[in-house]
Amino acid sequence: MICPNCNKEIKDDSKFCIFCGANVQSQSNARNDAQNNAQSVQPQYNQPQQSVSAQSQNPQYQPNNFQPAGVNQGVFVQPAKPKKPMNKKLLFGIIGGACALLIIIIVSLVLVANHKTKINLSDYIKVSYDGYDAYGTASAEFDYDKYLDDLMKASSSFKKAYNSDITCKKLYDSDITWSSIDDYYDAVDIDYDLDKTSGLSNGDTVTVNFEYDNDAAAQYKIEYVGESKEYTVEGLKETKKIDPFEGVTVEFSGTSPNVYAKVVNNSKDEVYENIYYDLSKSYDIKIGDTITVTVSNDPEYFVEAYGCVFTSTTKDFKCTAVDQYVSKTADIKEDTLNAMKKQTEDVINAYFAGENKYIGVSDLKFEGTYFLYTKDENGWNWDGNNQIYIIYSGKVKSVEDKKAFDETTVYFPVRFKDIMQYADGTQNVDLNNTSISGETNLEYHYRNVYGYTNKGDMYKELVESQKADYTEEITDGLK
The missing domain is CATH 2.60.40 (Immunoglobulin-like)
Structure with a gap:
């Protein structure tokens, strides 16, 4: 059949023209109705009829516009207006829009497939403080129950794993492997700590740090967010x-x-x-x-x-x-020194009084002292923690009929030890058991005069011989 709109040949049973898109069926029905109506009211004329083939060869043939000459029109049905050809730009736009929509759908599906639910670990941490200001303690508690609940809500695959044999640990009754168990616990295991836990004061800050494995969590489409977070210490009791x-x-x-x-x-x-x-x-x-x-x-x-x-x-x-114990000469009080000097004089006079048939002494004079102090303060010395030699000199002469020696100057050292100063400031020294140290070469009646005729010999015997155990203070001129 011929398309009444574009006059191109199409199949007889076509409803629409494949070339211009016109509704061939409706136009053909309208034309037939018009012709039938015209034939019922118009007389027959002896006009030659054109064949279908002649119509098809004449591109300008318009059957809908045919009117017999000299005959008035009867009932006439206006044929349907042919549709315009579809705009190609519009068609391409529709196709392009469909493609874009398809791309958006695909991208959305990919994003949904790769979407990871973020879990903020700070939401499960509670930091508590206890004790007194400056001595306070801090502790952190992780709400594992809420944490696991949120993981199951966020990820169906995690919920399945949580409720599977992995968490039930039915390793020997299933095909679950140690590797899958490790993967599960690597994903769920969260480590956290406080940088300071003791010696805290109100106003101090403590920091919670997290450790987690987002690579392991990715298998459940979960991503952890766990930045270090500071907390301010408060509520510690006053001290x-x-x-x-x-x-x-x-x-x-x-x-x-x-x-x-x-x-x-x-x-x-x-x-x-x-x-x-x-x-x-x-x-x-x-x-x-x-x-x-x-x-x-x-x-x-x-x-x-x-x-x-x-x-x-x-x-x-x-x-x-x-x-x-007095440790130096300057610490000896005057009355203590005078007591020792008087005792020294008494010892010397008593000695010569006992030997007055043979020897005598005159011009007694105080020459000075040798003071010795122990080097081992924490030890005990038989010779005392301190020693002092009170030294007098005198002129000794023989009083026998036949003089045994000429008048000679002799030095008489008398030793005292352990001079003590009490807590109240008073001093004490044992004045008993004292005697003249040394012996001269002045002989009388089968004996020798006590003391020293040479100061150098006296120093060596009384001081130098004890240097290993004592420090010394010597009056000038007595060495």
């Missing part, structure tokens, strides 16, 4: 400051340099009664030494038990008011 050495003294006893020390706590308060102390030194102490007393308790115990903070944990105590 009471106390001096742990209130009412505490150090008691020194003994004689310097062999003094003993002990701590005396005079407080009756429960807190102080429970404080214990250590001494830096408790024996072999000499006057002038400083002893450091240290609190031996853990200060945090008193914070926790009594809410008390020590203002200090050490205190120095100086050894002063104790008995001591």
